[in-house]
Amino acid sequence: MYRIGIDLGGTNIAVGLVNEKYEIVAHHSVPTGASRPAEQVIADMGDAVEAVLSKAGVAVEACESIGIGSPGNCDSERGVVVRAYNLGWFDVPVCDILQRRFGIPVRLSNDANCAALAETVAGAAIGCENMVLITLGTGVGGGIIIDGKIYAGMRSAGAELGHMLLVLDGEPCTCGRRGCWETYASATALIRQARQAAAEHPDSLLARTAPDQITGLAVFEAADKGDAAAQAVIDRYCQYVAAGFTDLVNALAPEMILLGGGISRQGERILAPMRDYVMNNCFGQKDGAIPVIKAAALGNEAGIIGAAAL
Amino acid sequence: MYRIGIDLGGTNIAVGLVNEKYEIVAHHSVPTGASRPAEQVIADMGDAVEAVLSKAGVAVEACESIGIGSPGNCDSERGVVVRAYNLGWFDVPVCDILQRRFGIPVRLSNDANCAALAETVAGAAIGCENMVLITLGTGVGGGIIIDGKIYAGMRSAGAELGHMLLVLDGEPCTCGRRGCWETYASATALIRQARQAAAEHPDSLLARTAPDQITGLAVFEAADKGDAAAQAVIDRYCQYVAAGFTDLVNALAPEMILLGGGISRQGERILAPMRDYVMNNCFGQKDGAIPVIKAAALGNEAGIIGAAAL
Numbered sequence: 366m367y368r369i370g371i372d373l374g375g376t377n378i379a380v381g382l383v384n385e386k387y388e389i390v391a392h393h394s395v396p397t398g399a400s401r402p403a404e405q406v407i408a409d410m411g412d413a414v415e416a417v418l419s420k421a422g423v424a425v426e427a428c429e430s431i432g433i434g435s436p437g438n439c440d441s442e443r444g445v446v447v448r449a450y451n452l453g454w455f456d457v458p459v460c461d462i463l464q465r466r467f468g469i470p471v472r473l474s475n476d477a478n479c480a481a482l483a484e485t486v487a488g489a490a491i492g493c494e495n496m497v498l499i500t501l502g503t504g505v506g507g508g509i510i511i512d513g514k515i516y517a518g519m520r521s522a523g524a525e526l527g528h529m530l531l532v533l534d535g536e537p538c539t540c541g542r543r544g545c546w547e548t549y550a551s552a553t554a555l556i557r558q559a560r561q562a563a564a565e566h567p568d569s570l571l572a573r574t575a576p577d578q579i580t581g582l583a584v585f586e587a588a589d590k591g592d593a594a595a596q597a598v599i600d601r602y603c604q605y606v607a608a609g610f611t612d613l614v615n616a617l618a619p620e621m622i623l624l625g626g627g628i629s630r631q632g633e634r635i636l637a638p639m640r641d642y643v644m645n646n647c648f649g650q651k652d653g654a655i656p657v658i659k660a661a662a663l664g665n666e667a668g669i670i671g672a673a674a675l
Numbered sequence: 676m677y678r679i680g681i682d683l684g685g686t687n688i689a690v691g692l693v694n695e696k697y698e699i700v701a702h703h704s705v706p707t708g709a710s711r712p713a714e715q716v717i718a719d720m721g722d723a724v725e726a727v728l729s730k731a732g733v734a735v736e737a738c739e740s741i742g743i744g745s746p747g748n749c750d751s752e753r754g755v756v757v758r759a760y761n762l763g764w765f766d767v768p769v770c771d772i773l774q775r776r777f778g779i780p781v782r783l784s785n786d787a788n789c790a791a792l793a794e795t796v797a798g799a800a801i802g803c804e805n806m807v808l809i810t811l812g813t814g815v816g817g818g819i820i821i822d823g824k825i826y827a828g829m830r831s832a833g834a835e836l837g838h839m840l841l842v843l844d845g846e847p848c849t850c851g852r853r854g855c856w857e858t859y860a861s862a863t864a865l866i867r868q869a870r871q872a873a874a875e876h877p878d879s880l881l882a883r884t885a886p887d888q889i890t891g892l893a894v895f896e897a898a899d900k901g902d903a904a905a906q907a908v909i910d911r912y913c914q915y916v917a918a919g920f921t922d923l924v925n926a927l928a929p930e931m932i933l934l935g936g937g938i939s940r941q942g943e944r945i946l947a948p949m950r951d952y953v954m955n956n957c958f959g960q961k962d963g964a965i966p967v968i969k970a971a972a973l974g975n976e977a978g979i980i981g982a983a984a985l
Contacts, residue, residue: 438959448962495828507926511821518805518928522964528925533841533859533918542921542956549843608843611852615838616817616926618828646852649748652758654832 367423369431371410372476372668375399375451378406380413381669382421382428387487389666391421403457410459411466430470431463432675434479434668441521441675444473472675478515478524479671480663481508484623486674489662495619498661499526501606501626504539505547509617515675527551531608546612549605552581552628555598559584562598569594585631603635607642610658614647618654625661632660677733679741681720682786682978685709685761688716690723691979692731692738697797699976701731713767720769721776740780741773742985744789744978751831751985754783782985788825788834789981790973791818794933796984799972805929808971809836811865811916811936814849815857819927825985837861841918856922859915862891862938865908869894872908879904891938913945917952920968924957928964935971942970 367390372379378397381389393416395409410433418425437449444460446452460471474482481498484490490498494513500506507526509516517523527547528540535544536554548554559579563571570592574583587595610622624636640658647653663670677700682689688707691699703726705719720743728735747759754770756762770781784792791808794800800808804823810816817836819826827833837857838850845854846864858864869889873881880902884893897905920932938945950968957963973980 448959509926511826516821516927519930519964519966520928522959523924523926523928525925525958528958529839529922530918531840531843533915540958541960542958605843608840612839612922614833615835616819616833617826618830618833620829648835648838648850648852649758649832650851654829656829 366429367427368429368673369414369417370669370671370673371414371431371433372479372672373397373410373433373435373452374476374668375436378410378413379669380410380417381666381673382417382423383670383673387670387674389669391417391423392669393417393420397452399452403452403454403459404462406452407459407462411463414463414467425467425469428469430472430675431467432479432672433459433463433471433473434476434672435459435473436476439473439475439521441472441474441515441517444471446473447520474515474672474675475517475521475524476668477506478508478517479675480506480625480661480667481510481623481671482515482674483663483667483671484661485510485513487663487670488667489623489659490621493621495617496621496623497526497613497617497619498623498625499609500661501550501552501624501628503551503553505551505609526609526613529609529612531605546605546609550602550609552626554605555581555584555602555628558602559595559598562594566594571595571598581628599635600638603638604642606635607639608646610639610643611646614643614654614656619656621657621659623659623661625667629660636660676739677737678739678983679724679727680979680981680983681724681741681743682789682982683707683720683743683745683762684786684978685746688720688723689979690720690727691976691983692727692733693980693983697980697984699979701727701733702979703727703730707762709762713762713764713769714772716762717769717772721773724773724777735777735779738779740782740985741777742789742982743769743773743781743783744786744982745769745783746786749783749785749831751782751784751825751827754781756783757830784825784982784985785827785831785834786978787816788818788827789985790816790935790971790977791820791933791981792825792984793973793977793981794971795820795823797973797980798977799933799969800931803931805927806931806933807836807923807927807929808933808935809919810971811860811862811934811938813861813863815861815919836919836923839919839922841915856915856919860912860919862936864915865891865894865912865938868912869905869908872904876904881905881908895941909945910948913948914952916945917949918956920949920953921956924953924964924966929966931967931969933969933971935977939970946970
């Protein structure tokens with residue numbers, strides 16, 4: 366049997382047909398056109414599913430299910446996108462609509478949860494029953510897998526791991542709270558920290574770049590060229606990320622923590638200090654339940670694969 | 676069928692026989708004598724089980740299982756107390772030893788986990804599938820129930836919820852880390868905060884008590900008498916506790932958070948401001964996945980009942 370995965374994004378709808386090994390055997394992508402009514406977007410999702418089936422020469426009857434990974438808050442039990450600001454969707458029963466059209470089970474989860482599930486079926490955490498995927502981007506995304514399944518809690522509203530505290534009453538967060546982990550550990554936060562360091566160290570390499578030109582990558586490149594200010598930003602940033610990892614270890618004792626997002630491509634130069642920090646700070650320190658900490662393996666395909674695996 | 680629960684403490688071994696409604700129908704308690712070799716303590720645990728069965732006139736064959744709630748880090752899968760400082764136990768295979776003696780399944784979990792499980796079978800969270808129990812005492816203890824079962828993660832080392840961060844690099848914690856939730860939210864922390872307030876407000880009621888006589892209860896009593904300094908300590912303390920609750924909501928979205936420990940007897944005067952804080956700070960604020968927040972119902976019996984329910 367095949368499975369269909371739909372990665373519903375603010376910009377594109379990407380649909381993939383996966384085989385039993387979770388390999389994508391056919392793929393189709395169309396613009397989301399998120400400003401349109403949800404019904405039209407969902408109709409296009411359905412058309413994209415048919416396009417993929419047609420490309421692969423596979424009948425819908427040969428498919429076990431359709432899975433949808435959506436941004437925002439998704440109620441998996443009811444199959445409803447509760448709130449997705451960048452789609453403009455509120456209480457959209459997307460699963461029902463597609464299930465009526467295709468007659469096979471349609472499942473839904475948040476995109477961060479799908480990415481975590483994808484890693485357990487086809488990525489860096491195959492066979493791992495309890496793991497957490499943390500994605501560093503504009504924010505800090507989280508997906509929790511417990512007993513091999515997505516854990517999202519009541520009304521699928523949990524796993525907002527970027528909104529755990531790092532500093533009570535600290536930096537203001539977009540969520541309305543202050544001091545959330547993501548205000549220190551997101552890629553956005555890294556750039557803010559680098560701009561501040563550039564201002565404080567006018568002789569640094571970092572300061573030779575115009576503040577609005579400083580990117581995450583630029584910080585690592587400056588450090589590569591021996592810039593102490595850039596390296597100090599990276600060192601502190603790794604502590605911010607790893608402090609959140611330590612919370613996850615103490616609370617959930619996962620077997621594995623995977624790091625995703627563009628910054629994760631920096632590999633060992635950030636993973637090694639993060640591992641050290643976790644080992645020195647988790648409950649029980651070196652005798653504690655220290656998980657494997659490594660980079661996520663799946664890139665853009667994680668959304669489709671994870672949705673298919675729902 | 677009956678079940679046997681053993682609440683193994685640093686001071687006493689309390690054994691209870693429970694019926695299918697998790698009512699304790701017979702009870703027996705002996706001193707732990709924790710300075711003795713583990714074998715002797717375990718022999719006494721077995722004798723206490725026999726005493727309970729004899730009191731109730733029930734044969735061991737009429738019992739489904741024996742459960743043990745132990746302090747420290749317990750590996751439930753292997754049935755081994757890995758590390759319990761106040762028993763002086765390291766890698767003690769307590770389940771195997773009692774299973775050989777009684778011939779029925781013997782199960783083990785951490786006492787905080789057992790207390791959480793007890794609330795779901797016979798306390799304030801009956802029928803609740805996903806909940807967290809937080810016990811405020813010398814430290815901040817945590818027990819997580821997911822899908823109706825204890826969740827403790829790899830090597831049963833998780834649910835150390837008191838050791839999630841409240842303030843990065845904040846107050847030193849006994850665990851070796853700095854800024855853990857329990858350094859702000861334990862009963863011990865409340866007393867420390869009150870002593871500090873007494874020193875800063877020499878005209879307060881709080882300051883009329885000798886610093887080493889200030890207890891948690893004394894802070895609430897001073898506030899009852901209109902002491903603004905004491906009330907300010909309580910207000911801030913409730914925020915510390917509720918900030919951790921908010922992290923739990925954002926991460927796990929439990930249906931319910933129960934508060935245990937002596938302080939929980941203050942009831943609504945602390946629960947109401949905690950609920951407000953969670954609603955104003957959790958992801959999605961009032962539209963977020965706000966759990967029921969209330970006091971735990973079981974007192975000293977939680978250990979036996981939870982162990983029996985393992």
